[in-house]
Amino acid sequence: MENGALIRLLGISKVFLTDEVETHALDQIHLEIQQGEFVSVAGPSGCGKSTLLSILGLLEAPTSGQYWLKGTPVHTLGVAERARIRNREIGFIFQAFNLIGDLTVYENVELPLTYRGVSAGERKKLVLEALERVGMAHRLKHYPSQLSGGQQQRVAVARALAGKPSILLADEPTGNLDSANSDSVMDLLSELHAGGSTICMVTHDPRFARRAQRTIHLFDGRVVPASQAAAL
Amino acid sequence: MFSGLLQDLRYGFRQLRKEPLFAAVAILLLAIGIGANTAIFSVIDSALLRPLPYPEPERLFYVQVKNLEGGAAVLPNMFEYLALEKGISSAEAVGAILGQPFNLKWGGRSMLVSGAYVSPGYFRALGVKLLAGREFFPDEYVSGKNQAVYFAEALWRQRLGGDLGILGKTVEMEKEVHVVAGILPGLPSQRSTATRGPEAVVPLPITQEMVDAFDRRSMVVAVRLKKGATKEQADEEIRALYRRLAEQEPRSSGNKEGFLVSADQFLRGSAHQPLIVLALAAGLALLLSCANLAGLLLARASSRLRELAIRSALGASQVRIFRQMLTESVLLSLLGGAAGLGAAGWAIDVLRNWDRLRLPGIRGAEINLNVLLFALAVSVAAGLVFGTAPAWSVLRLNLATALNEESRGASAGRGRSLLRSLLIGAEVAICATLLVGSGLLWRTYYRLTQTDMGFRPDNVLLVRTMLPEAAYPDDAARSEFYRTVLGRMRDLPGVVEASVTAYPPLAGVNWGCMFRAPGHATAGEFQQAYYNTVSPRYFAAIGARLMAGRDFQDSDTREAPRVIIISETLRRQFFPGEDPIGREIEFVLMGAKRAATVVGVVQDIAFDQPDNTRRAMIYESFTQQPWAFPFFALKTAVPPMNLAPGIAKMMSEVAPDVSADQVNELRVLIERATGQHTAALLLFGVFAGLAVLLSGVGLYGVLALAVAQQRRDIGIRMALGATPGMIRTMTLRSGLVLAGVGIVAGLASAPLTGQTLRRMIYGVDAFDPAVYAGVAVLLAVVSLCAALVPALRASRLDPAAALRE
Structure with a gap:
């Protein structure tokens, strides 16, 4: 199965059961993402973008299919092992920032490192380094509610970066931001990619999708060619 | 508005x-x-x-007497009462009441009623008026002529028919005819409103024998002060009076001083x-x-x-x-x-x-x-x-x-959750305080019930009787009665042993006497001891151990040399390192001096509380000194109360004029002695149990709410790599930290509870480490249980779903 791809999905499907109704959120997805690649996932609302990202981020298990991450099958892992891999290999950036209100900027960024058992000294180094990269090192002791939306998202990016993950998964990272802040966050992602980061970003904004090297189009839970997506 | x-x-x-x-x-x-x-x-x-x-x-007070050399306050004796009656100029009225049970014959059968003798000024001092009837006549306060009776309203209504036609009629009480002179309103009994007051009251005759019984301190003397008079004035008068009495009769009032206590304090005592x-x-x-x-x-x-x-x-x-x-x-x-x-x-x-x-x-x-x-x-x-x-x-x-x-996109603020946490901390602290109190009471109760009381209460039946004086006027008549009844009792199936005593263990009777041992180091001085009279085989019936010598025997008759048995404490105090058997002791009881030979030593027996056993006791033989209203004590081979009907039947055959309607197990006296304690323990325990439940529910509620409100935060943490175990630990930790702060605060403030309970805990340290440790462990376990469900729920959260919310 080893072929050098960072991520490999084989026939991934996801079915939700609600009120005895089966909803096929994803249907036979085949996908590969190479190390250092910047991929965007585009498609209309409800096409399965966020579900795909949740599966890539090991937040959800697929109903069927195989998921290989860095050459390791992860679709068969238990909850605790998935959490461990998520902590080490994956960095999340959410549309709603999802910072924890009770924690300071520093503590928010530090959080994934504490779950990994990194020593306090090492944590401090990594947190400061990540906050420096996103230009938020001067707001260490602030709480999320004291920051603007753009600043909160920068902190969220720093949190995703701090653990030096294999891939950054960004779910509509500009969805809650004005255009100036959106551009700023996209510039930051481009910089990270230029620095070697692998990024998979869900967006429905074509302007930002174009910043990626490659765009995967989803429609009704299936990957469709770009030409067909345009027609749809 | x-x-x-x-x-x-x-x-x-x-x-x-x-x-x-x-x-x-x-x-x-x-x-x-x-x-x-x-x-x-x-x-x-x-x-x-x-x-x-x-x-x-x-304006109502009662007289108490303190020994200037220390010790608990006692009541005046008759000698002192007579002086008090006339000697307090600031008093409007002074009167006394002397408790005494009576055998009342009603409807063809005898019943034992709580009764009392009263002096002429007693009801005037109380300010109590008869509900119906007439005052006692002055000549009814003379010995032999005091054959009038007031009945309390409750007895009159509940057991005597409640008919006013009873007034002026005669009833048989103590085998003597008494005229029903009046109906009294209910009177509170001394020191406790939990027990009944006197049900039948007759005039108090004063005899020289009663005046000379200096050690019989059982006169309850009520004093109503004149309007405008103060307690201080009256106390000063009473002190001066006692100084005079001490000079006049040092055997009675030497080193003693009378003083007033308010009616409220006297009647309610330590009920609060x-x-x-x-x-x-x-x-x-x-x-x-x-x-x-x-x-x-x-x-x-x-x-x-x-x-x-x-x-x-x-x-x-x-x-x-x-x-x-x-x-x-x-x-x-x-x-x-x-x-x-x-x-x-x-x-x-x-x-x-x-x-x-x-x-x-x-x-x-x-x-x-x-x-x-x-x-x-x-x-x-x-x-x-x-x-x-x-x-x-x-x-x-x-x-x-x-x-x-x-x-x-950030989770909720900190203010309200901090306040909720403080509330939970306070709840657990209160709970810890209550649990410590409950624990101390429980330890006391356990100690009281496990202590060696000097007797074994299992299968012991007590039958209280009272011999009417007119029918049994002298010791010979009484002795004959007891001999007959004990014989019949021993013949009853299920009776292992039958005996008789003036009062059983834990009756709280303080029947004092003075004694001295000629030829002993303290031979010249009379010492304080306590007295009881018991029949042969009484100690065996109640399971008390004879430590030396012999028990009383049927051959210890009134004609035989007088013999006594002493308690272990008396032996230890007055005959350390000596064998007291065969020693002669002089003792004074109710003014009468007699000498007797020690024939045995019995272990100490609890007299008011299960752990209060150490008392210098002199036991006289019932065969030599019978008592008019004793208790029969029967060791049984069957559940004791099963024998009650047979005993009542036998008594009605042997002596129909003697009531035997107060039948109890000895165990009941233990329950009575520890009753107030048991009540406090039970109710305190109920409150402590409620507290545990409430704080457990409170902690559960706060954590469950926190989990519900922080679903998104938990989802974020899981997305960042927190395992279910980490989330579970985090939730449990937050619950235990809250509870821990409460436990520490509660245990730190618990000494206040110990201080409040100090008069109800005996022989247990207010800082008893076992209680404190037990409370901490119990609350930790309860907190863990309360936190477990929210923690499990948090750890099973679907992070993707939580993040989508």
């Missing part, structure tokens, strides 16, 4: 209807807290707050002690209910933020919103109070009908106006207490922040 209040009330009702589960839980919590407090208050009202049933009770303790426990339980409710209301305030923000945006001032929330709280507490009142009525019934519960004032406890006003006041106060914190949190409401917290 008024219409605004009505509007607030209407809105409050609507809110409660909208959330019936919340309303039901809140009303239940309040009903428990307010109900417990109201029930305890009704008992306090009955025992302590109701004025004594005498006019101007502040367990009640204050229980009131404290009930108050803490109510505080717990309030803290729980405040937590619930805080959670509700969080979910109502949007509604309140809109009200604020529409122009409602913060004060108006504060008032609205407080009105809702008070409304809720009034509903809880109404339910609590019902619960209190039920609890009072249960407590009143609980035979083994000896709580002062419980018999008179009822829901009256005082109790209603108390319940109302407590309800309003509780509403203000538990409503203030949530209302205050809303008063600090910032519209922009409230809306921000709803819409921003």
Whole structure:
């Protein structure tokens, strides 16, 4: 199965059961993402973008299919092992920032490192380094509610970066931001990619999708060619 | 303002209807807290707050006598009473009462009634008037002519038919004819309102024999001061009088000094002690209910933020919103109070009908106006207490922040959760305090019941009798009666041993005598000891061990040399390292001096409390000194009460004029001796149990709410790599930290509980490490259990779903 791809999905499907109704959120997805690649996932609302990202981020298990991450099958892992891999290999950036209100900027960024058992000294180094990269090192002791939306998202990016993950998964990272802040966050992602980061970003904004090297189009839970997506 | 209040009330009702589960839980919590407090208050009202049933009770006092060399206060003797009666110029009236049970024949059978002799001034001093009838005539206070009787209203109504036609008729009492002269209102008994007062009262005849019985200190002397006279004046007069008496008759009053105590203190004694303790426990339980409710209301305030923000945006001032929330709280507490009142009525019934519960004032406890006003006041106060914190949190409401917290991508603010945490900490602290109190009481109770009382109460039946003096005028007649009855008792199937004693263990009788041992180091001085008279095989019947010598024998007749058995304490104190067997002892009992030879030493026997055994005792043989109203003590091979009908039948055949209607197991005396303690322990335990339940539920509620409100945060943490185990640990830790702070605070303040309970805990250190450790472990386990469900729920959260919310 080893072929050098960072991520490999084989026939991934996801079915939700609600009120005895089966909803096929994803249907036979085949996908590969190479190390250092910047991929965007585009498609209309409800096409399965966020579900795909949740599966890539090991937040959800697929109903069927195989998921290989860095050459390791992860679709068969238990909850605790998935959490461990998520902590080490994956960095999340959410549309709603999802910072924890009770924690300071520093503590928010530090959080994934504490779950990994990194020593306090090492944590401090990594947190400061990540906050420096996103230009938020001067707001260490602030709480999320004291920051603007753009600043909160920068902190969220720093949190995703701090653990030096294999891939950054960004779910509509500009969805809650004005255009100036959106551009700023996209510039930051481009910089990270230029620095070697692998990024998979869900967006429905074509302007930002174009910043990626490659765009995967989803429609009704299936990957469709770009030409067909345009027609749809 | 008024219409605004009505509007607030209407809105409050609507809110409660909208959330019936919340309303039901809140009303239940309040009903428990307010109900417990109201029930305890009704008992306090009955025992302590109701004025004594005498006019101007502040002018009524009783005389007590202290030994200037120390020791507990005692009552005056007859010699002193006669001096007091005429010697207090600041008194309007002085009178005495002397307790004495009577055999009353009614409807063809004998019954034993609690009775008393009274002096002419007694009812004048009390200010009590007869309900019906006439005063005793002066010549009825003469020995041999005191054949008139007053019956108490309760006895007259409940057992004598309640017919006023009884007045002027004659009844047979003590085998003598007495004229029924009047009906008395109910009188409280001395020192405890939990037991009945005298049921039959006859005039007190004064004989020289009674005056000379200096060691018979059982005169209850009531003094009504003149208007304007002070206690200090009367005390000064009494001190001067005792100085004169000491010179005149040092054997009676040497080194003694009389003083007055208020009627309230004398009649109610230490009744307040367990009640204050229980009131404290009930108050803490109510505080717990309030803290729980405040937590619930805080959670509700969080979910109502949007509604309140809109009200604020529409122009409602913060004060108006504060008032609205407080009105809702008070409304809720009034509903809880109404339910609590019902619960209190039920609890009072249960407590009143609980035979083994000896709580002062419980018999008179009822829901009256005082109790209603108390319940109302407590309800309003509780509403203000538990409503203030949530209302205050809303008063600090910032519209922009409230809306921000709803819409921003960061989780909720810290203020309200901090307040909830503080409430839980306080709940656990209160709970720890109550548990420490309960633990100390339990340890005391355990110690009391496990202690060696010097006898074995299993299968021992006590039958109290009283021989009418007219039928059994002398020792010979009494001896014959006992010999016959004991013989018949031993023939009854199921009786292993039959004996007789003046009083059984734990009767609390302090029958003093003075003694000296010729040829002993202290030979010249009389020493204080206590006296009892028991038949042969009494010690075997109650399971007391003879340590040396022999038991009394049937051959120890009145004609044989006088013999005594002494207690182990007397032997230790006065014959250390010596063999007392065969030694002669002189002792003075009720003014009569006699000498006897020690033939045995018996182990110490508890006389008022199970752990109070060490007393210098002199036992005389019943065969040489029979007593007119003794207890038969029977060791049985069957459940003791099974024998009661057979004994009653046998007694009615042998001596129909002697009542044998007071039959009890010896075990019951232990229950009586520890009754107040048991009551405090049980009720304190109930409150402590409630406290554990409430704080457990409170902790569970706060954590469950925290988990529900922090689903998104937990989802984020899981997305960042937290394993289910980490989430579980985090939730458990936050619960245990909260509980831990409460436990430490509670244990730190628990010494105050120990201090409050100091008069109810015996032989147990107020800082008993086992109790403190036990409480800490129990609360830690309860907290762990309370936190486990929310922790499991948190760890099983679907992070993807939580993040989508």
